[in-house]
Amino acid sequence: MVGRSLSAVPDDPGRGPGDAPGSEDDAAELLRRIAQGHTEAFESFYRQFGARVFGLCRRVVRDPGLAEEVAQEVFLEIWRRAGYFDRSKGSAAGWVMSVTHSRAVDRVRSTQASADREAKVAASTASRESDTVVEAVEHRWERRAVRRCLLTLTDIQRESVTLAYYNGYTYAQVAHLLETPLPTVKTRMRDGLIRLRDCLKVAR
Amino acid sequence: MNAQLHVDTGARALDALLPAEAAAFDRHLDTCPSCATEYGEFTETVALLGSAVAVEPPPSLHVSLMRLIAITPQAPPPAAEPDPASSEPPGRAERVDRPRWYRRPPTLLAAVIIAVALIAGGVVVASQGTSGPPTAEVCVQRAADARVIAPDVGAGGSVRYAPSCHAAVVTTPKMPKLAAGNDYQLWVMAGDDAVSAGLVSASATPSSVVVPVAAADTAVGVSVEPSGGSRTPTTDPIWVVPLTG
Numbered sequence: 001m002v003g004r005s006l007s008a009v010p011d012d013p014g015r016g017p018g019d020a021p022g023s024e025d026d027a028a029e030l031l032r033r034i035a036q037g038h039t040e041a042f043e044s045f046y047r048q049f050g051a052r053v054f055g056l057c058r059r060v061v062r063d064p065g066l067a068e069e070v071a072q073e074v075f076l077e078i079w080r081r082a083g084y085f086d087r088s089k090g091s092a093a094g095w096v097m098s099v100t101h102s103r104a105v106d107r108v109r110s111t112q113a114s115a116d117r118e119a120k121v122a123a124s125t126a127s128r129e130s131d132t133v134v135e136a137v138e139h140r141w142e143r144r145a146v147r148r149c150l151l152t153l154t155d156i157q158r159e160s161v162t163l164a165y166y167n168g169y170t171y172a173q174v175a176h177l178l179e180t181p182l183p184t185v186k187t188r189m190r191d192g193l194i195r196l197r198d199c200l201k202v203a204r
Numbered sequence: 205m206n207a208q209l210h211v212d213t214g215a216r217a218l219d220a221l222l223p224a225e226a227a228a229f230d231r232h233l234d235t236c237p238s239c240a241t242e243y244g245e246f247t248e249t250v251a252l253l254g255s256a257v258a259v260e261p262p263p264s265l266h267v268s269l270m271r272l273i274a275i276t277p278q279a280p281p282p283a284a285e286p287d288p289a290s291s292e293p294p295g296r297a298e299r300v301d302r303p304r305w306y307r308r309p310p311t312l313l314a315a316v317i318i319a320v321a322l323i324a325g326g327v328v329v330a331s332q333g334t335s336g337p338p339t340a341e342v343c344v345q346r347a348a349d350a351r352v353i354a355p356d357v358g359a360g361g362s363v364r365y366a367p368s369c370h371a372a373v374v375t376t377p378k379m380p381k382l383a384a385g386n387d388y389q390l391w392v393m394a395g396d397d398a399v400s401a402g403l404v405s406a407s408a409t410p411s412s413v414v415v416p417v418a419a420a421d422t423a424v425g426v427s428v429e430p431s432g433g434s435r436t437p438t439t440d441p442i443w444v445v446p447l448t449g
Contacts, residue, residue: 035281042273046266068265072272075265076227079273083281090244097251105219128425133334141257164220165253171220183211190214197249 025090026087042079045185048134049093052139053100060104060168070107074100105168157192160185210239217246223284238354274418275368275392343369349414358443363412363424365447366416372417374401374424376443381406382428389429391437394420398437422448 027048033041051075056162058067085095150158156178163174175185209232215221216229233240273352344350347366354362379388388404392415401415404426415424425441 016295024281035278037278039270039273043270046269050261050265055257055259058259059257064262068262071261071265072269075269076272076276080279083279090247093252093255094244094248094251097254098247099252100221101250139255142252142258144367146252161214161218161253164218165250166214167259169220169365170222171215172222174220186211186215189220190211191219192218193214193246193249193378196253197245199251200249202245202248202252 003008028087031082031085051097056100057104059166061107074103074202108168149196152199153192153195158189160188161192213242215248275416277416319440331434338373344373353445355443355445363445373412373414375410375412376404378408379406385431387431388426389433391425392421393423403433
């Protein structure tokens, strides 16, 4: 597999995530140094990713206290396992956000009762929740691009992707919520991500 | 390409598959380069979905993390060379004299106690999976720099400490039963700071436990505390093993 990067700048030429303070190269280099036990590299890494990791935890698990706990687990895992990051398999941001999402999802699924309760209200609240929290300014580019690109998806593609990603639902739960057959939901998720990938110009 | 499994790339990148399906998909990735490529692109794509909801974290997260990484051992990297000297973190510097830790008023953050419970209950246990790196216990057993240290307060028991593993195996001596309402509590000390490493049962035979040890830590000790344990030691230790010197 070849290394990938987030290369494009949909509506703001000259400005993209790679240009923000703390570029992808920096992040991968920081992970290399964290693996060697450098605490100041960890601190720089935290400055780059703290808002992204916490924001995603917060979005998925909802409760701010619980989100802080999960974010703490994520960063401890990064500290412990930085040596396992392989830049030939993807970006540092991709790795960190993937660790974050799976930890957050594990947490919401471990409390099945509350997940069941939330499922009833999820469909109506899923798409507008990002407006209700204090957004981190340095990720304006991602926010704008993601909002714009999500609009290029069909309704069912968008709902399938956002219910799974932002609410932590399994495809079976999404199928139930959207009253859609199971295989169809998997296909919609994939089609939705293909559109998003192309719109966000995530390149190999 | 297995068409059914290829459709799963999207659901897998969204962590939306059931565990058994996710495992089957992950095995399939090894034999399907086009699936692996697509899955990689989707991973980068959903990372942007995550970045789009970035929120400033509370300052407490930064504070507790910096404290925690100082006491959290790192997993050896996949193809690690066993070189204890180079894997020591920088800044292994000021060592505070050991014996004053229990005389000081409590100053510990509650977060540290919670975090140590998290390490003891989560991280260390998690590292015992079959496919993961060696556990801290195995690391300490094998490490070239491990040494066995006897107590300088109390008698019996020992600590096997390996700086390269950022961990020690603490073997407490046999401990008499306590009066109701008291427990033995194990502490890892860094100078005047003591971090709980959990309760130790009264036992007629020695028992062992693995604790994370940071470069700045100076001693391991046991004190008698009110039932359930304390945030910081409230009595003089009955057993202390110095880690320094």
